[in-house]
């Protein structure tokens with residue numbers, strides 16, 4: 429590290445200090461609502477990643493490793509306080525980074541301290557066990573120990589919330605972190621590092637290396653000093669990350685994409701279901717892994733649901749994500765906009781019927797940003813690509829069904845299994861469907877709800893492992909078995925003791 433960091437030129441955050449490595453390449457940070465560059469980040473090299481991992485290792489072997497569970501918990505509460513103090517500022521940075529609404533990011537930032545407080549409460553409850561053995565002279569017990577250095581690769585859609593899912597349990601269990609955020613939205617993570625300083629964490633417990641996935645992300649996932657990789661992003665990159673981690677026997681947690689079915693039965697309360705469907709696909713411009721992108725609608729109400737969806741969708745206010753009245757901001761980056769645009773042609777050529785949207789808004793003020801209209805396709809068949817592939821944008825596919833069995837068959841006919849929604853007033857049906865759906869989360873008469881208390885993760889290609897909830901902390905520990913013979917005797921040296 430050599431060059432001082434100033435203005436909106438961000439360095440890497442390694443060992444408690446910001447710095448730009450000598451001869452570092454940089455990457456522009458673009459505000460997707462305006463298309464303007466507003467900051468610069470470092471395009472880290474593999475050597476920079478190595479420096480961050482080494483700093484984390486030193487912290488783990490040193491000050492952090494010596495910290496008691498109670499002290500860790502107190503620091504995490506101070507971290508939560510520091511996030512609360514800067515919540516508005518961090519939310520605004522996230523809006524400039526990824527174009528999501530201030531009302532959405534403001535709500536996320538208000539909620540994030542809760543993750544750190546919840547897992548702080550678990551820091552002194554990570555208990556081993558005494559094991560009652562068959563041989564009474566043995567006194568056996570287990571210890572649960574931290575892994576060491578863990579590497580996180582986060583995406584651009586909700587960087588700090590997604591980080592909280594993994595950082596909170598990792599810290600509570602006593603690990604050190606190296607984070608590689610998406611090059612499209614890194615600034616909030618760099619600013620977030622200041623909260624660790626404000627809270628008084630030892631240097632090196634939390635490090636941020638920015639840069640491309642292909643270089644910095646790859647170097648982190650391949651680094652032999654990293655004991656676990658937690659990744660959130662696309663299924664294709666997730667598979668690459670898992671292969672890289674396998675190369676040095678690191679464990680992985682993968683939170684990947686989805687093609688979530690959002691099922692509306694004829695007995696549903698449509699006054700609640702219609703806003704539910706809209707929130708499932710148009711909140712965050714559909715740029716969320718839990719987007720309810722396949723609306724499965726029972727035939728009796730198919731026309732009515734279409735009509736009501738169309739009416740509300742046409743009134744969605746697209747625009748400046750900072751304004752309180754805006755309901756949909758831009759796509760988070762140019763490649764994402766291009767990807768969303770391309771799927772309109774894919775859907776049309778497969779025979780889906782465009783009901784509304786399908787292009788960039790014509791409003792003059794929105795031309796420089798990466799805006800895209802909320803879009804609905806009807807008469808979609810589940811075999812069409814628009815119903816099978818993750819778009820990660822504001823495109824809803826409506827698919828008709830006749831009965832529970834057909835709804836379940838269509839819902840489960842996907843490589844993914846992250847979220848799902850059911851709207852019905854029949855409790856028996858809700859329970860049957862919840863049991864039958866192959867997805868990590870089933871929301872009944874609600875959608876897009878998330879909590880640190882509830883396990884979250886995917887079936888099938890939607891991921892490996894669960895974040896949130898008490899069990900999540902186990903992924904950041906490893907079990908040590910301790911055998912103590914209280915009455916040692918010379919046994920047969922050539923036979924295993926069983």
Ligand code: NDP
Nearest residue numbers: 582583609610611640641645646661662665684685717820
């Ligand atoms: P990626 O899965 O490629 O990127 C996610 C994260 O992985 C980013 O930090 C990225 O860095 C990093 N990365 C990329 N390549 C590697 C690699 N070889 N080794 C380690 N890390 C890597 O998603 P994209 O941003 O390209 O988006 C493409 C699609 O992925 C979206 O359209 C959407 O379908 C899905 N997606 C899903 C998300 C989810 O929440 N489940 C979130 C984001 C995307 P960098 O951005 O710097 O390249």
